[in-house]
Amino acid sequence: MLLPLFEWFELTTVGEIIRTSTWLFPFIEAFHLVAFGVVGGAVLLVDLRLIGLAFRSQPVAQVAQEMKPWLQRGVAVAVVSGSLLFVSESVKCYYSEAFWIKITGLFFALIFTFTIRRKVSMAEAGSIGPVWGRVVGVVSIGLWATVAWGGRWIGFS
Amino acid sequence: MSLLGFAKWLAETQWSIALHESLWVYPLVESTHVWALALFFGFATVLDLRLLSLALTQVPVSEVAKRLLPWTIAGFIVMIVTGALLFYAIPVRTYQSIFFRVKVFLLIVAGINVWVFHSTIWLRVAEWDRDPVTPKRARFAGAASLVLWVCIIFAGRMIAYNWFDCDRQPQPPIVNWAAGCVVEPE
Numbered sequence A: 001m002l003l004p005l006f007e008w009f010e011l012t013t014v015g016e017i018i019r020t021s022t023w024l025f026p027f028i029e030a031f032h033l034v035a036f037g038v039v040g041g042a043v044l045l046v047d048l049r050l051i052g053l054a055f056r057s058q059p060v061a062q063v064a065q066e067m068k069p070w071l072q073r074g075v076a077v078a079v080v081s082g083s084l085l086f087v088s089e090s091v092k093c094y095y096s097e098a099f100w101i102k103i104t105g106l107f108f109a110l111i112f113t114f115t116i117r118r119k120v121s122m123a124e125a126g127s128i129g130p131v132w133g134r135v136v137g138v139v140s141i142g143l144w145a146t147v148a149w150g151g152r153w154i155g156f157s
Numbered sequence B: 001m002s003l004l005g006f007a008k009w010l011a012e013t014q015w016s017i018a019l020h021e022s023l024w025v026y027p028l029v030e031s032t033h034v035w036a037l038a039l040f041f042g043f044a045t046v047l048d049l050r051l052l053s054l055a056l057t058q059v060p061v062s063e064v065a066k067r068l069l070p071w072t073i074a075g076f077i078v079m080i081v082t083g084a085l086l087f088y089a090i091p092v093r094t095y096q097s098i099f100f101r102v103k104v105f106l107l108i109v110a111g112i113n114v115w116v117f118h119s120t121i122w123l124r125v126a127e128w129d130r131d132p133v134t135p136k137r138a139r140f141a142g143a144a145s146l147v148l149w150v151c152i153i154f155a156g157r158m159i160a161y162n163w164f165d166c167d168r169q170p171q172p173p174i175v176n177w178a179a180g181c182v183v184e185p186e
Helices: A002-011 A013-020 A024-051 A060-088 A090-094 A097-122 A130-154 B003-012 B014-021 B025-051 B061-089 B091-095 B098-119 B121-128 B136-158 B173-179
Strands: none
Touching: A002 A013, A002 A060, A002 A090, A013 A024, A013 A060, A024 A060, A024 A097, A024 A130, A024 B025, A024 B061, A024 B136, A060 A090, A060 A097, A060 B025, A097 A130, A130 B025, B003 B014, B003 B091, B014 B025, B014 B061, B025 B061, B025 B136, B061 B091, B061 B121, B098 B121, B098 B136, B098 B173, B121 B136
Protein backbone atom coordinates (compact mmCIF):
# COMPACT_ATOMS: atom_id res chain seq x y z
CA MET A 1 0.00 0.00 0.00
CA LEU A 2 2.76 2.43 0.92
CA LEU A 3 5.15 1.33 -1.81
CA PRO A 4 3.48 3.27 -4.67
CA LEU A 5 3.51 6.37 -2.48
CA PHE A 6 7.21 5.88 -1.68
CA GLU A 7 7.94 5.30 -5.38
CA TRP A 8 6.15 8.53 -6.16
CA PHE A 9 8.26 10.42 -3.58
CA GLU A 10 11.40 9.47 -5.46
CA LEU A 11 9.94 10.80 -8.70
CA THR A 12 9.17 14.24 -7.30
CA THR A 13 11.42 17.06 -8.48
CA VAL A 14 12.97 17.46 -5.04
CA GLY A 15 13.74 13.74 -4.75
CA GLU A 16 15.16 13.73 -8.26
CA ILE A 17 17.42 16.75 -7.68
CA ILE A 18 18.85 15.37 -4.44
CA ARG A 19 19.36 11.88 -5.83
CA THR A 20 21.15 12.95 -8.99
CA SER A 21 23.37 15.48 -7.23
CA THR A 22 26.77 14.38 -5.95
CA TRP A 23 26.96 16.88 -3.11
CA LEU A 24 23.42 17.54 -2.00
CA PHE A 25 22.73 14.28 -0.17
CA PRO A 26 25.95 14.31 1.90
CA PHE A 27 25.46 18.00 2.61
CA ILE A 28 21.88 17.61 3.85
CA GLU A 29 22.97 14.53 5.76
CA ALA A 30 25.61 16.54 7.62
CA PHE A 31 22.97 19.14 8.52
CA HIS A 32 20.77 16.33 9.77
CA LEU A 33 23.62 15.12 11.97
CA VAL A 34 24.23 18.58 13.43
CA ALA A 35 20.51 18.95 14.17
CA PHE A 36 20.54 15.53 15.78
CA GLY A 37 23.40 16.67 18.00
CA VAL A 38 21.45 19.74 19.12
CA VAL A 39 18.35 17.63 19.82
CA GLY A 40 20.57 15.16 21.67
CA GLY A 41 22.03 17.86 23.88
CA ALA A 42 18.69 19.49 24.64
CA VAL A 43 17.04 16.13 25.36
CA LEU A 44 19.88 14.61 27.38
CA LEU A 45 20.35 17.64 29.57
CA VAL A 46 16.73 17.59 30.72
CA ASP A 47 16.68 13.78 30.96
CA LEU A 48 19.82 13.69 33.10
CA ARG A 49 18.28 16.39 35.27
CA LEU A 50 15.08 14.32 35.59
CA ILE A 51 17.13 11.28 36.53
CA GLY A 52 19.01 13.42 39.04
CA LEU A 53 22.46 13.07 37.48
CA ALA A 54 23.09 16.61 36.30
CA PHE A 55 22.25 20.19 37.23
CA ARG A 56 20.70 19.26 40.55
CA SER A 57 21.07 22.84 41.78
CA GLN A 58 18.51 24.04 39.21
CA PRO A 59 14.80 23.11 39.20
CA VAL A 60 13.82 20.65 36.45
CA ALA A 61 11.22 23.06 35.07
CA GLN A 62 13.82 25.78 34.61
CA VAL A 63 16.24 23.53 32.74
CA ALA A 64 13.36 22.21 30.60
CA GLN A 65 12.11 25.71 29.87
CA GLU A 66 15.58 26.90 28.84
CA MET A 67 16.15 23.94 26.56
CA LYS A 68 12.73 24.00 24.95
CA PRO A 69 13.46 26.45 22.10
CA TRP A 70 16.65 24.55 21.19
CA LEU A 71 14.84 21.25 21.25
CA GLN A 72 12.17 22.66 18.95
CA ARG A 73 14.70 24.23 16.58
CA GLY A 74 16.76 21.04 16.49
CA VAL A 75 13.70 18.88 15.82
CA ALA A 76 12.52 21.28 13.08
CA VAL A 77 15.86 21.19 11.23
CA ALA A 78 16.15 17.41 11.71
CA VAL A 79 12.64 16.76 10.39
CA VAL A 80 13.08 19.01 7.34
CA SER A 81 16.53 17.66 6.44
CA GLY A 82 15.41 14.11 7.21
CA SER A 83 12.37 14.47 4.94
CA LEU A 84 14.61 15.69 2.13
CA LEU A 85 16.92 12.72 2.58
CA PHE A 86 13.92 10.42 2.67
CA VAL A 87 12.29 11.60 -0.56
CA SER A 88 15.59 11.09 -2.38
CA GLU A 89 15.74 7.40 -1.45
CA SER A 90 12.29 6.47 -0.18
CA VAL A 91 12.14 3.09 -1.95
CA LYS A 92 15.38 2.03 -0.28
CA CYS A 93 13.86 3.17 3.02
CA TYR A 94 10.72 1.17 2.34
CA TYR A 95 12.78 -2.02 2.27
CA SER A 96 15.03 -1.00 5.17
CA GLU A 97 14.22 -2.47 8.58
CA ALA A 98 16.37 0.21 10.21
CA PHE A 99 14.23 2.91 8.65
CA TRP A 100 11.01 1.49 10.10
CA ILE A 101 12.63 1.04 13.51
CA LYS A 102 13.74 4.64 13.37
CA ILE A 103 10.36 6.01 12.24
CA THR A 104 8.50 4.01 14.88
CA GLY A 105 10.98 5.16 17.52
CA LEU A 106 10.64 8.75 16.32
CA PHE A 107 6.86 8.57 16.41
CA PHE A 108 6.89 7.46 20.04
CA ALA A 109 9.78 9.75 20.98
CA LEU A 110 8.00 12.84 19.67
CA ILE A 111 4.66 11.98 21.26
CA PHE A 112 6.34 11.09 24.53
CA THR A 113 8.49 14.23 24.52
CA PHE A 114 5.69 16.65 23.81
CA THR A 115 3.11 15.08 26.13
CA ILE A 116 4.18 13.07 29.18
CA ARG A 117 7.75 14.33 29.32
CA ARG A 118 6.70 17.94 28.90
CA LYS A 119 4.14 17.57 31.65
CA VAL A 120 6.55 15.92 34.06
CA SER A 121 9.47 18.24 33.32
CA MET A 122 7.41 21.41 33.53
CA ALA A 123 5.63 20.36 36.71
CA GLU A 124 6.21 22.36 39.86
CA ALA A 125 8.99 21.00 42.04
CA GLY A 126 7.68 18.37 44.43
CA SER A 127 4.34 17.82 42.68
CA ILE A 128 5.60 14.69 40.95
CA GLY A 129 7.53 11.95 42.72
CA PRO A 130 11.25 11.58 41.91
CA VAL A 131 10.70 8.03 40.67
CA TRP A 132 8.46 9.28 37.88
CA GLY A 133 11.07 11.80 36.83
CA ARG A 134 13.65 9.02 36.61
CA VAL A 135 11.37 6.73 34.61
CA VAL A 136 10.54 9.51 32.17
CA GLY A 137 14.24 10.40 31.78
CA VAL A 138 15.26 6.82 31.11
CA VAL A 139 12.41 6.19 28.66
CA SER A 140 13.23 9.40 26.80
CA ILE A 141 16.92 8.51 26.46
CA GLY A 142 15.96 5.00 25.32
CA LEU A 143 13.57 6.28 22.65
CA TRP A 144 15.98 8.86 21.23
CA ALA A 145 18.85 6.38 21.31
CA THR A 146 16.70 4.02 19.22
CA VAL A 147 16.05 6.83 16.74
CA ALA A 148 19.76 7.58 16.46
CA TRP A 149 20.72 3.94 16.14
CA GLY A 150 18.06 3.20 13.52
CA GLY A 151 19.00 6.32 11.61
CA ARG A 152 22.68 5.49 11.49
CA TRP A 153 21.85 1.93 10.50
CA ILE A 154 19.83 3.02 7.43
CA GLY A 155 23.17 3.89 5.89
CA PHE A 156 24.56 0.39 6.43
CA SER A 157 21.80 -1.47 4.63
CA MET B 1 58.61 5.07 9.42
CA SER B 2 56.44 7.56 7.56
CA LEU B 3 52.87 8.14 8.67
CA LEU B 4 51.68 6.43 5.51
CA GLY B 5 53.97 3.50 6.31
CA PHE B 6 52.50 3.41 9.80
CA ALA B 7 48.94 3.42 8.39
CA LYS B 8 49.89 0.56 6.06
CA TRP B 9 51.40 -1.38 8.95
CA LEU B 10 48.23 -0.79 11.03
CA ALA B 11 46.09 -2.07 8.16
CA GLU B 12 47.99 -5.36 8.19
CA THR B 13 47.38 -6.04 11.88
CA GLN B 14 44.97 -8.80 12.75
CA TRP B 15 42.50 -6.65 14.70
CA SER B 16 42.31 -4.00 12.02
CA ILE B 17 41.32 -6.61 9.45
CA ALA B 18 38.84 -8.21 11.87
CA LEU B 19 37.22 -4.83 12.61
CA HIS B 20 37.14 -3.89 8.94
CA GLU B 21 35.48 -7.13 7.92
CA SER B 22 33.12 -7.39 10.88
CA LEU B 23 29.47 -7.23 9.92
CA TRP B 24 28.30 -5.95 13.29
CA VAL B 25 31.15 -4.52 15.29
CA TYR B 26 32.11 -1.82 12.80
CA PRO B 27 28.54 -0.43 12.47
CA LEU B 28 28.20 -0.66 16.26
CA VAL B 29 31.35 1.38 16.79
CA GLU B 30 30.09 3.84 14.19
CA SER B 31 26.71 4.09 15.96
CA THR B 32 28.40 4.62 19.31
CA HIS B 33 30.42 7.42 17.70
CA VAL B 34 27.11 9.05 16.66
CA TRP B 35 25.51 8.44 20.07
CA ALA B 36 28.45 10.06 21.79
CA LEU B 37 28.11 12.96 19.37
CA ALA B 38 24.71 13.74 20.88
CA LEU B 39 26.28 13.83 24.33
CA PHE B 40 29.51 15.63 23.46
CA PHE B 41 28.39 18.01 20.73
CA GLY B 42 24.98 18.50 22.34
CA PHE B 43 26.44 19.53 25.68
CA ALA B 44 29.26 21.53 24.11
CA THR B 45 26.56 23.40 22.17
CA VAL B 46 24.64 24.18 25.36
CA LEU B 47 27.84 25.51 26.93
CA ASP B 48 28.64 27.55 23.80
CA LEU B 49 25.10 28.95 23.75
CA ARG B 50 25.53 29.92 27.39
CA LEU B 51 28.76 31.73 26.50
CA LEU B 52 26.75 33.53 23.80
CA SER B 53 23.99 34.34 26.36
CA LEU B 54 21.51 32.35 24.26
CA ALA B 55 20.59 29.56 26.69
CA LEU B 56 20.43 28.97 30.45
CA THR B 57 20.96 32.69 30.99
CA GLN B 58 19.53 32.45 34.53
CA VAL B 59 22.34 30.12 35.58
CA PRO B 60 25.87 31.47 36.24
CA VAL B 61 28.34 30.52 33.50
CA SER B 62 30.67 28.79 35.95
CA GLU B 63 27.77 26.70 37.23
CA VAL B 64 26.83 25.60 33.68
CA ALA B 65 30.45 24.73 32.95
CA LYS B 66 30.89 22.85 36.23
CA ARG B 67 27.74 20.78 35.67
CA LEU B 68 28.24 20.10 31.99
CA LEU B 69 31.97 19.53 31.69
CA PRO B 70 32.11 16.06 33.29
CA TRP B 71 29.50 14.84 30.78
CA THR B 72 31.14 16.64 27.90
CA ILE B 73 34.50 15.13 28.79
CA ALA B 74 32.94 11.67 29.09
CA GLY B 75 31.36 12.13 25.65
CA PHE B 76 34.66 13.35 24.25
CA ILE B 77 36.50 10.28 25.55
CA VAL B 78 33.94 7.99 23.89
CA MET B 79 34.29 10.04 20.68
CA ILE B 80 38.09 9.68 20.71
CA VAL B 81 38.04 5.95 21.50
CA THR B 82 35.39 5.06 18.91
CA GLY B 83 36.94 7.48 16.39
CA ALA B 84 40.35 5.85 16.87
CA LEU B 85 38.76 2.43 16.33
CA LEU B 86 37.09 3.65 13.13
CA PHE B 87 40.48 4.91 11.94
CA TYR B 88 42.11 1.65 12.96
CA ALA B 89 39.57 -0.31 10.89
CA ILE B 90 40.41 1.60 7.68
CA PRO B 91 43.81 3.23 8.29
CA VAL B 92 45.27 3.87 4.82
CA ARG B 93 42.16 5.22 3.12
CA THR B 94 41.33 7.39 6.14
CA TYR B 95 44.88 8.73 6.42
CA GLN B 96 44.71 9.71 2.75
CA SER B 97 41.24 11.24 3.04
CA ILE B 98 41.12 15.00 2.55
CA PHE B 99 38.10 15.22 4.83
CA PHE B 100 39.85 13.31 7.60
CA ARG B 101 42.83 15.66 7.32
CA VAL B 102 40.55 18.70 7.46
CA LYS B 103 38.82 17.18 10.46
CA VAL B 104 42.07 16.60 12.35
CA PHE B 105 43.21 20.14 11.53
CA LEU B 106 39.91 21.60 12.80
CA LEU B 107 40.12 19.43 15.94
CA ILE B 108 43.50 20.98 16.67
CA VAL B 109 42.08 24.48 16.11
CA ALA B 110 39.14 23.64 18.40
CA GLY B 111 41.63 22.47 21.03
CA ILE B 112 43.56 25.74 20.74
CA ASN B 113 40.28 27.65 21.12
CA VAL B 114 39.55 25.81 24.37
CA TRP B 115 43.08 26.40 25.61
CA VAL B 116 43.05 30.13 24.82
CA PHE B 117 39.62 30.51 26.43
CA HIS B 118 40.63 28.72 29.60
CA SER B 119 43.90 30.58 29.97
CA THR B 120 42.42 34.06 29.46
CA ILE B 121 38.84 35.24 30.00
CA TRP B 122 37.83 32.11 31.92
CA LEU B 123 40.34 32.94 34.66
CA ARG B 124 38.24 36.02 35.44
CA VAL B 125 34.87 34.26 35.16
CA ALA B 126 33.87 35.38 38.66
CA GLU B 127 33.71 38.96 37.37
CA TRP B 128 31.20 38.23 34.58
CA ASP B 129 29.51 35.06 35.83
CA ARG B 130 26.06 36.60 36.03
CA ASP B 131 26.33 39.37 33.44
CA PRO B 132 23.28 39.49 31.16
CA VAL B 133 25.65 39.79 28.20
CA THR B 134 28.90 37.87 28.42
CA PRO B 135 32.22 39.56 27.50
CA LYS B 136 33.30 39.70 23.89
CA ARG B 137 36.11 37.19 24.29
CA ALA B 138 33.77 34.65 25.87
CA ARG B 139 31.27 35.14 23.07
CA PHE B 140 34.02 34.75 20.52
CA ALA B 141 35.15 31.47 22.10
CA GLY B 142 31.56 30.17 22.13
CA ALA B 143 30.90 31.15 18.52
CA ALA B 144 34.24 29.77 17.33
CA SER B 145 33.58 26.50 19.12
CA LEU B 146 30.11 26.16 17.54
CA VAL B 147 31.38 26.88 14.03
CA LEU B 148 34.38 24.58 14.45
CA TRP B 149 32.35 21.64 15.74
CA VAL B 150 29.72 21.99 13.02
CA CYS B 151 32.55 21.97 10.45
CA ILE B 152 34.11 18.96 12.19
CA ILE B 153 30.78 17.08 11.92
CA PHE B 154 30.55 18.00 8.23
CA ALA B 155 34.12 16.91 7.54
CA GLY B 156 33.63 13.70 9.52
CA ARG B 157 30.45 12.81 7.69
CA MET B 158 32.16 13.41 4.33
CA ILE B 159 34.94 10.88 5.09
CA ALA B 160 32.42 8.24 4.00
CA TYR B 161 32.45 9.56 0.41
CA ASN B 162 35.17 8.62 -2.03
CA TRP B 163 35.14 11.57 -4.45
CA PHE B 164 38.75 12.46 -3.69
CA ASP B 165 40.14 9.01 -2.91
CA CYS B 166 43.65 8.29 -4.08
CA ASP B 167 42.55 5.25 -6.03
CA ARG B 168 40.25 7.42 -8.13
CA GLN B 169 42.71 9.00 -10.52
CA PRO B 170 43.11 11.33 -12.26
CA GLN B 171 42.58 13.91 -9.53
CA PRO B 172 43.68 17.54 -9.68
CA PRO B 173 47.26 17.96 -8.37
CA ILE B 174 46.01 19.95 -5.39
CA VAL B 175 43.81 17.02 -4.32
CA ASN B 176 46.67 14.57 -4.62
CA TRP B 177 48.88 16.92 -2.65
CA ALA B 178 46.30 17.54 0.09
CA ALA B 179 45.42 13.86 0.38
CA GLY B 180 49.05 12.76 0.22
CA CYS B 181 48.38 10.40 -2.69
CA VAL B 182 51.35 8.58 -4.10
CA VAL B 183 50.82 8.89 -7.84
CA GLU B 184 53.07 6.90 -10.18
CA PRO B 185 54.53 9.15 -12.91
CA GLU B 186 53.21 8.14 -16.33
